[in-house]
Amino acid sequence: MSGENLGARLKRSIHRGRVLTAPAQLAGYDTDGLGYKTYRPDAVVIPADAEELVQLLRDAAALNVPVTIRGAGTSLSGGPVAAQGGVVVHTSSLKKVRTISAEGLWCEVECSVVLNQLDATLLPYGLFYPPDPSSGPVCTLGGNIAMNAGGAHCFRYGVTSNYVLGLEVVLLDGSVHRFGGPAGGRGDWREDWKRLMVGSEGTLGAFTRFWLRLLPRPEKVWTYRATFADLQSAERAIHALAVHASFPVAIELMDPRCVAMVENSPMAVGLPKDAFLLVTEIDGPTALVDARATAVSTLMNAAGALSVEYSDDEATRKGLWKARKVAGGLMGQISPDFLVQDAVIPKRALAELLQLVYDEADAAGLPAVNVFHAGDGNLHPNFLFDSRKPGEIEKVEAISKRLMQRVVAVGGTLSGEHGIGNDKTAYMPLVFGEHTLRLQLAVPKVFNPRHQLNPLKVFASRRFEDGRPNGGSGTASHATGHDEAPTLQSSTASGHAAAKGERTFEPFFDPIDGVMSGPASMTAADLEALRVDHRFRFPLLLDQHRSIREQVVSSGFAPGSSRFGPYCDNILGMNWRLPSGRVVRIGERVVKSTTGYDLLRFLLNSSGSLGEPIDFVLRLRPDCGTSGVFSLAGSFEAVSRATAALLATCWVHWFDAVDVLFAENPEACRMRVALNCPAEEWPVYKAYLQSLAVSHGLSLQEDLSAALQPDGCPDFALKTTPDQALTLARQIAADGLATCIALAYNGVVHGYLKQPEADPQTQVESIVLRCSPLLHDVGGDWQSRHLPSVAPAASEATWMELLGQEFASV
Numbered sequence: 001m002s003g004e005n006l007g008a009r010l011k012r013s014i015h016r017g018r019v020l021t022a023p024a025q026l027a028g029y030d031t032d033g034l035g036y037k038t039y040r041p042d043a044v045v046i047p048a049d050a051e052e053l054v055q056l057l058r059d060a061a062a063l064n065v066p067v068t069i070r071g072a073g074t075s076l077s078g079g080p081v082a083a084q085g086g087v088v089v090h091t092s093s094l095k096k097v098r099t100i101s102a103e104g105l106w107c108e109v110e111c112s113v114v115l116n117q118l119d120a121t122l123l124p125y126g127l128f129y130p131p132d133p134s135s136g137p138v139c140t141l142g143g144n145i146a147m148n149a150g151g152a153h154c155f156r157y158g159v160t161s162n163y164v165l166g167l168e169v170v171l172l173d174g175s176v177h178r179f180g181g182p183a184g185g186r187g188d189w190r191e192d193w194k195r196l197m198v199g200s201e202g203t204l205g206a207f208t209r210f211w212l213r214l215l216p217r218p219e220k221v222w223t224y225r226a227t228f229a230d231l232q233s234a235e236r237a238i239h240a241l242a243v244h245a246s247f248p249v250a251i252e253l254m255d256p257r258c259v260a261m262v263e264n265s266p267m268a269v270g271l272p273k274d275a276f277l278l279v280t281e282i283d284g285p286t287a288l289v290d291a292r293a294t295a296v297s298t299l300m301n302a303a304g305a306l307s308v309e310y311s312d313d314e315a316t317r318k319g320l321w322k323a324r325k326v327a328g329g330l331m332g333q334i335s336p337d338f339l340v341q342d343a344v345i346p347k348r349a350l351a352e353l354l355q356l357v358y359d360e361a362d363a364a365g366l367p368a369v370n371v372f373h374a375g376d377g378n379l380h381p382n383f384l385f386d387s388r389k390p391g392e393i394e395k396v397e398a399i400s401k402r403l404m405q406r407v408v409a410v411g412g413t414l415s416g417e418h419g420i421g422n423d424k425t426a427y428m429p430l431v432f433g434e435h436t437l438r439l440q441l442a443v444p445k446v447f448n449p450r451h452q453l454n455p456l457k458v459f460a461s462r463r464f465e466d467g468r469p470n471g472g473s474g475t476a477s478h479a480t481g482h483d484e485a486p487t488l489q490s491s492t493a494s495g496h497a498a499a500k501g502e503r504t505f506e507p508f509f510d511p512i513d514g515v516m517s518g519p520a521s522m523t524a525a526d527l528e529a530l531r532v533d534h535r536f537r538f539p540l541l542l543d544q545h546r547s548i549r550e551q552v553v554s555s556g557f558a559p560g561s562s563r564f565g566p567y568c569d570n571i572l573g574m575n576w577r578l579p580s581g582r583v584v585r586i587g588e589r590v591v592k593s594t595t596g597y598d599l600l601r602f603l604l605n606s607s608g609s610l611g612e613p614i615d616f617v618l619r620l621r622p623d624c625g626t627s628g629v630f631s632l633a634g635s636f637e638a639v640s641r642a643t644a645a646l647l648a649t650c651w652v653h654w655f656d657a658v659d660v661l662f663a664e665n666p667e668a669c670r671m672r673v674a675l676n677c678p679a680e681e682w683p684v685y686k687a688y689l690q691s692l693a694v695s696h697g698l699s700l701q702e703d704l705s706a707a708l709q710p711d712g713c714p715d716f717a718l719k720t721t722p723d724q725a726l727t728l729a730r731q732i733a734a735d736g737l738a739t740c741i742a743l744a745y746n747g748v749v750h751g752y753l754k755q756p757e758a759d760p761q762t763q764v765e766s767i768v769l770r771c772s773p774l775l776h777d778v779g780g781d782w783q784s785r786h787l788p789s790v791a792p793a794a795s796e797a798t799w800m801e802l803l804g805q806e807f808a809s810v
Contacts, residue, residue, distance in 0.1 A: 006043050009063060010087065013056045016048035017093065029088045032075040033135070034423060036337045036387040041068070041082035046090045050110075050170075050208045056089065057206060058174025060452060063087070066464045067172075068454050069202040071112055071140035074133075075147060076340050077421030079201050083456040084464050091142060094208060097121050103644065103723040105214045105745075106165055106182045111142030111207045126648070127214040130157035133417070134328060142207045148199035148594040150417030152324075153281070155242075155375035156249045159417060159592060161198045161601070162569055163213045166779045169197055169205035172448055175795070181779015182211050183747055185719035188776040190792045191800070195568075195601035196443055199594050201419050202454040203462065204447040211779065218283035218650045222293050223317040224310040226300045227275040231255075231351055233304030234276040238374045239347065239512055240299050241280055243535075243622040245678050246292040251375030252279040252324050255354065258369040258382075259323065261334070267326040269319070275306060278374070279324050285651050287684050327371045335367070335384035339396050341403065344590040345412035347377045348512050356406055357381045357399075364395040376591050377513070378416040379407075404430060416592035425460040431595055433502035435810045436584050442806035443597040446799045458596065504575050504585045505615055511536070514620040515572060515589055520549035520613045524710065536620040539563070539656055539676070540570055543713045549613055554785045555717035555750060556605050559657035559674065559708060562745040564621065568601045573617035576603060579610070579808045589617050607789035609800070610807045626679045627707035630689050633670035634698040640726050642696035643671055643744050647722060651688055652745055657708055660726055660742040662733035669730070671698075671744075674708035711741060714750035716764045716784040718771055722747040724778070728771070737763055747780075760786045 007021035020026060021043050030038040042065065047053040060067050066086030073080055082088050094110040097118060101107065102125045109118060115129075115136040122128055132151035133139055139149070145167065150159040166180025166187070178187060179194035186192045197204055228234040234253060241251050253276060254262075260273040271277060282289050282296060289312075297308050311317055331338045345353055354370060361368030361383060372380040383399060385392040404414055408430040415424065432440055441459060444451060455464040509516040511534055518526065524544050531537045539560035542551040551558070556566045564570060573587030587593070587600035603610060632642060643660055646652055657674035675685055686702065693700040715738065720728055722745055729740035729749045738751040753763055764786045775781060792800050 006063070006065065006087070010043055010045055010056070013059045014045055014047060014052055017052050018046040020044040020046070029070065029073070029090070030081065032073045032079060032081055034076055034078045034339070034421070036339070036393065037078055037081070037422075039081045039083050040085070041088040042085050044088045044090055046092060048093055050094060053089065053091065053094075053206055053208065054170050054174050054176060057170050057172055060172055064466050066455050067452055069142075069146075069206045071143035071146075072114070072135070072138050074135040074139045075143060075421060076342065076418045077147070077415070078423040079147060079419055079421035079454075079457060080143065081422070083422050086464075089206065091206070098209065100125055100127070101182065101721070101723070102127060102648070104182055104721040105647065106211055106721065107214055108182070108209060108211050109141055110209045112140045115139050115141060115144060122214065126217050128217045129163060129212055129214055130154070131160045131163060134325075141210060141212075145198055145207060145210060146200065146202050147419035148417065150373070150378070150592060152252055152373060153249045154417075154592070155251055155373065156247050157215070158565065158569065161598065162565060164194060164198050164210060165213050166211035167194050167197055167207055168209045169207055171205045172452060176208075177795075178779070180211065183719050183721045183775065183778040183780030184211075184213065185775065185779055185781030187779045187781065189796055190790055191606055191796070192602060195598050199419070199598050200443075201421065201457050203444055203451075203458055204453065216648055216650045216652060218285075220286040220289050220312060221281060221283040221317065222289055222296070222310055222312050223320045224280045224296060224300065224308060225320040225323075226278045226280075226305040226308045227272060228278065228304060229275060229306055231276060231354065234278055235347075235350060237278055237300045237303035237305065240303060241296070242347070242375055243514065244296065244299060245622070245624040245681070246282045246289075246296055248280045248282050248296075248375065250279065250281045251373070253277070253370075253372060253374035254324060254327065255370040257367070258327055258371045261330055261369055262323045262327060265330050265334075267322070267330060269323050271323060272306070277323060279321060283650075284654060285649070285688070287688070288654065288681065291681060291684055324371065327369070331369070331382055331384060336386040336388065338385070339383045339400070340418070341379070341381050341383070341400055342415050342418035343379050343404065343407040343412055344416035344588075344592045345377045345379060345407055345410055346510060346513050346590060347374075348510070349410040349412070350374070350377065352410065353379060353403070353406065356403060360399040360402060364399060366392070366395060366399075373416075376416070377412070378592055401427070411589050413588045413590055413593045413595045415594045416590075417594060419594045420458045420596070422456050425456070425458065428459055428596070435502055435582060436586075438806060438810050439584065439599060440596045442803055443599070445806065446802045502584060504583055505573055505589065505617055508589075509534070510589075513590070514622065515591070515617060516620060517573070517589065517615060517617045520574070520616050521547040522616070523547055530620065531623050535623045537623045537676075538570070538618050539621055540567055541710045544710050546713050548616060548618075550785070551713055552604065554713035555748070555783055556719070557717065557743055557746050557748045559659055559711070559741075559743060561748070562658045562743060563653065563656050566746070568604050570619045571600070571604060571616050572619055573600065574604070574613040575615035576611050577614050578810055580810060582810060583614065584810070587617065591619060605783075609804060624677050626682055626704070627674075627676045628682070628702060628704040629708050630673040630675070630686075631670050631701045631703075632673070632689065632693050632698040633701075634668070634696070636667050636669055636726075636730060638696050638698055639669050639671050642692055642698055643726060644723070645696070646692060647745055654685070658744045660729065660744055662729050662740045662742070666730045666734040672708075676707065711750065712752065713785060715753045715756060715760055715786060716751045716767060716782060718749040718751070718775060718782050719780040720747045720749070720775055721778055721780070725749055728774075732767060732771075737767065
C-alpha cells in the first residue's frame, strides 16, 4: 500500500485527529534519542482522543501494516521507531492529569502527560512521583512505563515498575482493558496482567491512562559533591554509602574523561580534570537528615576523597549537581553522534567493566566517557563517533557487543532503564536460552501474535509476518549491524534439571550488593545468620517458621513493605519449575532490569498453573543496629487521624512498619510503628512520635528489647487503597470472625481467624465474597492460602490457555 493510499485508509478511522504523510512531516518521526539509526514511517497518526485510538487499533488488522506507538520519542534504544515501516501513532493528545488523591497517595494520568508536568501538578499537594529520567522536561509517562524508566534518584526510590498501580490498555482488536487501579492489585482479574505490560516497549498494546503511586515530598535535601584521585577510593565511598543508614537517594559517578569534558567547556565548575566525581544526595525529615549530614561527609573523607562539598541550600545544591546534569548535553554538542549504553552489573565488577570500556574505545580510536548510577551498578558508557565516517558505526557496535558479553558473564543484565528496543535485540541470547526465550515469546503470542505492534523490538525474531520484504517502505539509514548473535557459556545450578544452554541461579551471597540466592524453603531462622554475621537483613517476614514461598502465597505484602515495598520488589530472581519439571531462571541477580517481559513479577503471585518457585534471589537491607517498636493507642478515630497524619509526611519513608491493629474492640485500636536505625538516631524518631501521640491524644509505649516479631501468615489478605484500609479492617474485625492488621501505607488488611480450626475455607470465603466488589472497584484484590484461585473468565481464560500451552511445552 502506498503512503497516499494508506493515508486515505487511515482517515476513515481518524476524523478529528491528524494523519501525516508528507515527507517533511514524517522526517520528525524517523528516529528516537538513539539518533544515528533512522526509519521512515509510511504515515503518522495523531488521534484526537482515546476513542480514535481505539478505532485505529480496531482497524489495524485490515490495514495490514506495522503499528508503532510513540510518545515524545526520547527513548535511547531504538524503541518507538518504524523499523518495518507502517504507521507511527503519536499519542500526544492524551495529556490530562485526571485525578490526584492526596489521602490515597495515587493519581490518574493520561499516557502523554510529561513527567515534569506531573511533578509541577503534584507540588501543591506535597506529593511527588519518584522516577526521574534525565529527559523529564519532555518525556511522557507512557514512554516511561513502556520502557520501565529509572533515573538518578532510583537508587533508594526504585524504578517505574515500583509505582504503577494500574493501567488501561487498548489491544490490537480494539478491546480496552483496565489492569489494576488505584489500589494497585489485580482488580477483577485472576492474574496480575499489568506486570507484563510495564516495560513491554509498545509490543503488547497501546496505553491510554495510568494509576500511579505517590510519595510525600521530603522536607529537606542535602547534596554532596566529592572528588577522588582514583577509582579504588571512589569505590570505597560508593560501597560505604550503599549500606549507610542515611540510605542515599542517588549515588552518581563521573570518570575523569567526563570531568575533563565538562571542565574544557563553557559549563566548567572548577573541578580537577583528572579526578573521579561522585554526587550523592540524602533526603527526609529535617531533624533526621540534619543529624546525618556530617556523617555522610565524614564517610567520603574516610574513603579517601580529595574534596567534599555539601549543602542544603537549593541554589548551591543545583550547582553541586551541575557537572552531572550538563554532561549529556555536552556530548551532543561536541560529537556528531554518540551512543549511550545501558547495562547493570554487580558493583564488584565496576573496575573491570570500566577498564574494558577504556581499552576497547582506545583501541578503536573513539572517545568514551562514563557517567552513571553507581549505587546500583547501572553503567552508562558513552561512545562518541561520527556516523558519516566509514567504519565508525561498526566500531561502536563491535565494542557494544563485547561489552554486553562481559556484562552478562559477570552476572549483570543488558538494560537497567533504557530497554532493549532494536539496539540490543541480538544480545538477548546472552540472557535467554532456548527455553526461557520461548517463555518470553509466549507473552506477545498472547496479545500480539503477528507482531504487528512495534515489530523488530525486544527480540529480533519479532518480525511482522505480513510485512513487506526488507522492512517495507520504512527504510533504515543504517541497519542494526547485529546479525550474528553473541554466545555465552551457560551455568547450571546444582540439583536442578536445567537444560543445556540455560542459566539458573546457584546459591550465593554478595555483601557488596546486598543480594543472596537460596531455596524458596528458607525461613526466618535461615536468614538470621546473615544479620548476625554480615549485618544484612530481609525485612519482609510474615512468619517465624514458614518458608518464604509460603509467605508469598499468603500475601504479597509484609509489615516491612511500608518501607521496602511488596515481595515482588524484593525478590529479584528465581529458579522456576515448569509444569514439565524443567527448571528455568526467571529474573536477575541485580536490582534493576528492563531486559525482556517481566515474567518475574507476573509469576511470583500467579495462580500456580504455570509452575512454582524453587529458589529465590533476595534483596537484603543493611541492619542499622537498633530495632524496636512503638505503640500508639487510643480510639479508632484518634488512631485514624494520627495514621493519616503520619502517611502525609516523609517520616513514613523511614519506619519499617506502620500498622494498625484491631482485636476484640473495633472502637479501640493501636498503631504499631517498627524501626531499625543507629542508636544515636533513636531519640530523633522518638521525639517525632511523641509529638504525634500528644497531638492526637494517644498513649505512647516503646519497646527496645527486639525487632518487630512476625505476626504469622495471614488467613486472608485484602488489597485496597491506603485511605480505605483502616475502615475496612475495622468493619471485618467488628464481625467477630477475625482480628485484623492494616498495613496502613500499603492499603493492605491481613486477617487472622479467631477459630482457624473451624472450617477456615468457609469463614474466609464469606469475608471475601462480601469485600470483593469494593476491592475490585478500586483495582484491589484478595489472597488466601485457604482458598483456590478463581477460574479465569472470558478473555482471560483464552490468554491463560495460550500461556499454559507454551509453558507446558517447554
